[in-house]
Amino acid sequence: MFNPHHPANWIPSKVVFAQNRYQQDRWIVIFSTDCTMTEYKLSESKEETGH
Numbered sequence: 001m002f003n004p005h006h007p008a009n010w011i012p013s014k015v016v017f018a019q020n021r022y023q024q025d026r027w028i029v030i031f032s033t034d035c036t037m038t039e040y041k042l043s044e045s046k047e048e049t050g051h
Contacts (some may be wrong), residue, residue: 016042 003009013031016039020026030042 014039014042018043 001048003035011033012035014035015043016030018028018030020028032042
């Protein structure tokens, strides 16, 4: 049986919280399974896609 709370089933990931420059009460959360990327690179990638 699958147990999501067991560490063997966890997926390494990085979470980045970024604040909107123009509406400072708005935030975006970026999840990545590429843990080699820096927080800066993740937020830069988000801007390139326009999402």
